[in-house]
Structure formats: structure tokens, C-alpha cells
Amino acid sequence: RKEVEQDPGPFNVPEGATVAFNCTYSNSASQSFFWYRQDCRKEPKLLMSVYSSGNEDGRFTAQLNRASQYISLLIRDSKLSDSATYLCAVNGVTTGGGNKLTFGTGTQLKVEL
Amino acid sequence: DTGVSQDPRHKITKRGQNVTFRCDPISEHNRLYWYRQTLGQGPEFLTYFQNEAQLEKSRLLSDRFSAERPKGSFSTLEIQRTEQGDSAMYLCATNKLYNEQFFGPGTRLTVL
Numbered sequence: 010r011k012e013v014e015q016d017p018g019p020f021n022v023p024e025g026a027t028v029a030f031n032c033t034y035s036n037s038a039s040q041s042f043f044w045y046r047q048d049c050r051k052e053p054k055l056l057m058s059v060y061s062s063g064n065e066d067g068r069f070t071a072q073l074n075r076a077s078q079y080i081s082l083l084i085r086d087s088k089l090s091d092s093a094t095y096l097c098a099v100n101g102v103t104t105g106g107g108n109k110l111t112f113g114t115g116t117q118l119k120v121e122l
Numbered sequence: 123d124t125g126v127s128q129d130p131r132h133k134i135t136k137r138g139q140n141v142t143f144r145c146d147p148i149s150e151h152n153r154l155y156w157y158r159q160t161l162g163q164g165p166e167f168l169t170y171f172q173n174e175a176q177l178e179k180s181r182l183l184s185d186r187f188s189a190e191r192p193k194g195s196f197s198t199l200e201i202q203r204t205e206q207g208d209s210a211m212y213l214c215a216t217n218k219l220y221n222e223q224f225f226g227p228g229t230r231l232t233v234l
Contacts, residue, residue, distance in 0.1 A: 013164075043222060052213055052225040053165065054124075096164050103170050105177020107153055110215075110223060112164025 010035050013099050015113035022120055026087050030116045032097030033079045041100040041108075042080045044071055046093045047115065053096055057082070087120045094118070124148070126226035128214050134232045135204055142200045143229045145214030154197050155223060156189060157213040158182065165213055171197060204233045 014033045022028045034042075041060050045053035057064050059080050063072040070083040084091055094115040100108045125148040135141050147154050152173050157165035168187070170178045173194035183189075186204075191197040201208055211230050215223040 017162075045225075050211075050230070052228050055222050055224065058222055098164075103178040105170055105172060105175075107155065107170040107172060107177060108217070108223075109155060109167040109170060109178070110157075110165070111167070114162065114164050 012036060012111045013097055013113040015097050015116050017114055017116060019117040019119050022087055024087060024089060024120055024122055027085045028087055028118065029081055029083045030095055031079050031081050032113050034099045037078060039099045042073060043098040044082050045096040045098060047096055048093050089120050092118055092120045124224035126214060126216055126224055128226040128229050130229055131227060132230045136234050137206060138203055140200065140202045141204060141231065142198055143212055145197045145226055147216035148224065151216035151218050153217050154191060155215045156199050157215065159211045159213060206233045209233045
């Protein structure tokens with residue numbers, strides 16, 4: 010089993026729709042989680058952090074379910090500009106005390122007119 | 123713009139050549155990470171620095187790879203005797219303590 014798993018999609022949704030992505034993780038000791046947005050051939054950009062039960066920022070809501078070991082990202086009223094790949098990342102502690110991220114493969118979202 | 127810069131942005135090289143990439147972190151960030159991303163995959167951790175000390179290296183980092191962070195500021199990642207399988211985007215990320223990591227624009231390497 011992969012450490013972090015995501016449905017690669019693509020999710021094709023009409024503008025204005027609500028869409029949700031899930032991400033499962035295998036290490037039950039993981040403490041913090043992140044959603045990154047990545048546009049084609051660009052670097053990942055931090056979208057949201059999920060430290061406890063969840064987080065909300067405008068149209069975006071992230072939730073954590075520790076019992077089932079997954080995090081979710083909900084996008085409401087989707088815009089054409091939301092089209093991107095959404096990467097889930099799980100924080101793990103390095104042997105040197107840093108916090109290396111383990112990423113899923115990403116979920117591709119295409120918002121259409 | 124996160125404030126993390128990388129140079130060059132693109133590098134095309136022939137198999138067997140050596141290449142070096144540079145990352146300049148956000149100035150107050152003492153932790154620096156290198157990741158590699160191939161098409162259709164998420165970034166994979168390569169190595170981590172706290173200040174000038176390299177504290178962890180992934181098994182992905184073969185003997186042909188070496189990274190440095192002299193004086194705890196910028197970092198370099200060198201690949202010796204490049205192979206076609208080294209073609210990827212090399213990403214640098216930085217943070218303070220356990221805060222979120224911010225990525226630079228990456229260096230896209232193509233090995234012919």
C-alpha cells in the first residue's frame with residue numbers, strides 16, 4: 010500500500026459545481042496534512058493546511074478523519090481557474106528532525122463552461 | 123512568488139554530463155528540502171538540511187547525487203554522470219521549524 014493515495018482523476022465538472030477529493034494515508038502517527046495546488050509545469054503552491062479536524066478558506070474546505078485515515082478537500086462554486094492538479098501531502102518527521110512531506114500522485118481537476 | 127528561487131529553470135544535458143542546480147531559500151527559513159518530481163507523480167523527498175547540516179538523505183539519492191548548503195544559506199544539488207532516468211523536475215522547498223513548506227519554481231532537467 011502506498012503511503013499516500015489519491016484518485017488521479019481527471020474530475021471534469023461544470024463551472025459552479027461542488028467537487029470533493031479524498032486522500033488516504035497509511036501512517037496513523039501522521040500529525041499534519043496539506044493540500045497543494047499545482048498548475049501544469051509549475052511548482053506546487055500551498056492551498057491549505059489541515060492540523061486538526063479541518064480548515065476552511067473561502068470556497069475551499071479541508072477535513073481530516075483520523076479514524077479512517079483520510080483527508081478531503083471540498084471546492085464549492087468551482088471556477089475555471091480552479092482547473093489544476095491537487096496534491097495531498099502528509100507530514101513525516103525525518104531522522105534529522107525535519108518534516109519531509111510525502112505526496113500523493115495528485116488529482117486532476119478540469120472545470121468546464 | 124514564495125520567495126524561494128531556483129536556477130536554472132531549465133537544463134538540457136547529454137547523458138554522462140554533470141549538472142548543478144541552485145536554490146536560494148526565504149532568508150529566515152533555516153530548513154531546506156530537495157524533492158524530485160516526474161510526470162504524473164507527486165514530488166518525492168530527496169534530502170533535508172537544517173542550516174548547513176545535511177540531516178537526512180533518501181534512498182532515492184544515489185551516489186551520483188550530492189547536495190550542499192554552505193553557510194546555511196543557498197543550496198546546490200549536483201548530479202554526476204547523468205542518466206536519462208534523472209530527467210525530472212527538481213524542486214527546492216524551505217520552512218521554519220514545523221511550518222508549511224514553500225516551493226521554488228523548480229529546475230526542469232532533460233537528459234538526452
